[in-house]
Amino acid sequence: MSSKKYANEKGLNMKFAVVVFPGSNCDGDMYYAIKDELSAEVSYVWHTETNLDKYDAIMIPGGFSYGDYLRCGAIAAYSPIISAIKKAAENGKIVLGICNGFQILTEIGLLPGALLRNKNMKFICKMSTLVVENSNTIFTNKYENKENVTFAIAHGEGNYYCDDKTLEKLKSNNRIIFTYKNNPNGSLENIAGIVNEKGNVLGMMPHPERVVNNFMGYDCGLRLFKSILERSIDV
Amino acid sequence: MKKVKIYVTLRESILDPAGNAVKDSLHKLGHKYVKDARIGKFIQLELEDTNNIDEKIKDMCEKLLSNTVIEDYSYSID
Numbered sequence A: 001m002s003s004k005k006y007a008n009e010k011g012l013n014m015k016f017a018v019v020v021f022p023g024s025n026c027d028g029d030m031y032y033a034i035k036d037e038l039s040a041e042v043s044y045v046w047h048t049e050t051n052l053d054k055y056d057a058i059m060i061p062g063g064f065s066y067g068d069y070l071r072c073g074a075i076a077a078y079s080p081i082i083s084a085i086k087k088a089a090e091n092g093k094i095v096l097g098i099c100n101g102f103q104i105l106t107e108i109g110l111l112p113g114a115l116l117r118n119k120n121m122k123f124i125c126k127m128s129t130l131v132v133e134n135s136n137t138i139f140t141n142k143y144e145n146k147e148n149v150t151f152a153i154a155h156g157e158g159n160y161y162c163d164d165k166t167l168e169k170l171k172s173n174n175r176i177i178f179t180y181k182n183n184p185n186g187s188l189e190n191i192a193g194i195v196n197e198k199g200n201v202l203g204m205m206p207h208p209e210r211v212v213n214n215f216m217g218y219d220c221g222l223r224l225f226k227s228i229l230e231r232s233i234d235v
Numbered sequence B: 001m002k003k004v005k006i007y008v009t010l011r012e013s014i015l016d017p018a019g020n021a022v023k024d025s026l027h028k029l030g031h032k033y034v035k036d037a038r039i040g041k042f043i044q045l046e047l048e049d050t051n052n053i054d055e056k057i058k059d060m061c062e063k064l065l066s067n068t069v070i071e072d073y074s075y076s077i078d
Helices: A003-010 A025-037 A081-090 A098-107 A164-172 A223-230 B019-029 B051-067
Strands: A013-020 A041-046 A055-060 A092-097 A112-118 A122-134 A149-157 A159-161 A176-180 A191-194 A203-205 B002-010 B040-047 B071-077
Touching: A003 A164, A013 A025, A025 A041, A025 A122, A055 A098, A081 A092, A092 A098, A098 A203, A122 A191, A159 A191, A176 A203, A191 B071, B002 B051, B040 B051, B051 B071
Parallel strands: A013 A041, A013 A055, A055 A092, A092 A203
Antiparallel strands: A112 A159, A122 A149, A122 A176, A176 A191, A191 A203, B002 B040, B002 B071
């Protein structure tokens, strides 16, 4: 089946929102991955909006919101849209934060921990092999457990940190969803992506939206969006 | 009017690679006795006269100016 017609042919309908902050720069990639490759309904939502009620899935894209002034995601954390994102998460809607979106999710407390400067001090922009640690989630049900996938990474502050107690909780509840096969940034336990307790909020540094079609080199990121779309009918 | 000087640093338990790079560079300059270097942020605020100033600074530091998961803060008021 052509992926372009995926949502239509499956008869699935889900409304995606891509939240845009001043300084977001992966919003277009996210929008077109959903629109063209998933063929689902998607809209940009500017950060001054305060209502996300009509959307089923909220995407927080990568970039440098507010120039990453102070700390990555710190100023975005007090944008008007944030209370709507928190409400959506509370109501069990799907929330996905990629890269800067992951940093924002930790700053607003929807996910635990924080993202520190990469251990080697470098901004890392390359392809990275990830291991799918838990394929039994809204976000990863189209992957095999322990499957290796190749996603793009592009960040200067992707070194995941949390305290021991939090790490224990993440591990015991299978909330570590992706790990790096070869840790590029010093992340604790090679963590690349985690979910919240309920499992409806995922934050990850790698970019699935940049690997959704073979012309990009890989298309294994598309299955993350397909997972969201198909799982939505069971939730 | 009050001037508030706020210092934000990574917690002691957290690796500071930028601080380490600075320490190594100081060693190269011959300052071998430098045991550790930590890099932080300095934020200066000017406040209109207000009451409960400590409480207000604490609120600003803990909600926005620092991330208490990874950072400590301290301040002085002139």
